[in-house]
Amino acid sequence: MKVRYFAWMKRTVGLPEEEVAPPAEVTTVGDLIVWLRARSPGHAEALAEGAAFGAAVDQRTATFDVKLAGAREVAFFPPFTGG
């Protein structure tokens, strides 16, 4: 699946997006977050526990308990500040 990062998270991780193939036991957004943290210090910092960020699965806002089953694109981003 494709994982995308936005705003300050993109800079902290060091890349805008990446293709990843998490193992079968990674079934929810929350599992994916924990798994991604091990990829680099930047990932660990951006996705740290307590950091203020949200997620989307296939371009729909998702809570961390949402299942990844069949997801093509998961995104992580800080709170929205448009308007």
Added chain:
Amino acid sequence: MSVRVQEADFDVGAELTRLTDGNKRIGGLAVFVGLVREMHVREGYHRDKVDALTLEHYPGMTEKALEEIEAEANRRWPLETTLIVHRHGRMEAGERIVLVAVGSPHREAAFEACEFLVDWLKTKAPFWKLEETPAGEKWVGAHEGDDAAAARWEKKP
């Protein structure tokens, strides 16, 4: 119903004319135009001068999120027409960022739905502001007041 996300500026007069042309059921058109403020005076944040900002968004999700917000407004109020135009990219102080226009037979629905759309797009559409200040670039933090404004419109279960 119409949603556009674009880099270019928009002409408010031309947009409103196009929106209402030929629809004689509209009795009131409520309009909100958001601009880049020169001074950032948000309490509890910072007070640096803002010269410009860059608005990042999530192409694809942004349009879907705005369309959902627009559809929700149409479920809640009897509206004849709605328009959301939101810019992205770099904008200098004084430039227009967003246009929200709502036409209805009566003004109450137009005013309320316009306010609803602005409140919800601030907290539910994937945009992020990066401000340029003399001290460098700063990502704008979420504003509790915006969350409170959006929460007013949440329906009680």
